[in-house]
Amino acid sequence: MEEKTEQFIFISGATGGIGKAFAKACAKRGSLFLTGRNGEKLSLLKEELCAENPQCKVDFYSCDLTNERERAEMFSYIETRGYTFSGLCNVAGADIQKAFEKYTQEKIIFQCRVNLEAALCITHFILHHRAPQLEIVTISSLSGVYPMPYFAEYSATKAALTSFFSSLRLEMKGKGVRVTVVEPGGVYTRPDVCKDIAGQGFWGKLSAKTPDYIARKSLAAVRKNRRLIRPGFWNKFIATVPRVLPLGVRMRFIARRWSRQEKDAF
Secondary structure (H helix, E strand, C coil): CCCCCCEEEEECCCCCHHHHHHHHHHCCCCEEEEEECCHHHHHHHHHHHHHHCCCCCEEEEECCCCCHHHHHHHHHHHHHHCCEEEEEEECCCCCCECCHHHCCHHHHHHHHHHHHHHHHHHHHHHHCCEEEEEEEEEECCHHHCCCCCCCHHHHHHHHHHHHHHHHHHHHCCCCCEEEEEECCCCECCCHHHHHHHHHCHHHHHHHCECHHHHHHHHHHHHHCCCCEECCCHHHHHHHHHHHHCCHHHHHHHHHHHHCCCCECCC
């Protein structure tokens, strides 16, 4: 009799605010494979998850997802253990915010690789090591709905994620794979992000959600095989209603708002 391989849920960016929320939610569903850059944080997260869910098996691999060699080593680690995957949560990302001319060449490459390249490469690998049924959730952003001056590369990479995974959903139709893209607004994660949300006043508070809320809504949506969700009524509103205005008007408004601050957290 052929030995049945254990099925895992793969979570990238697992030690960040949203990634950790996904890990906690998914630990109730099955075994987890976590990745992030900090091995110590991954180890502590594993201990926490196993203490809360004794039935849950957790494995992890510390990896810089922008590094092709490290990704290959992680994939080799998984293959030697024969893991298959019933879930994938593409969470890892970098939210650098400043005028594009202030970027370095290294930062341009870094943000493209972590936001887009890594998600596509991981997804390709998981598709070739999937269980009969696979659920894919990818965290895009409401920032990808419109071009965003002073947040241009972040916005472009997130728009690309939405486009790619919307296409992939149709490619995988009838193959036991569900694909959902999530476009959250502000999320209460790092202290600098919480400060940004507070600085936006009433409108920022309307848009912002907790990581647990995002994880819960995302996992519910992929179970229903929804193509795209924007968690929260206000986020649905601002993604659709302003479209009645010319794109140039929208972009000038965005430019005035986002030119007032810079963020280079990575």
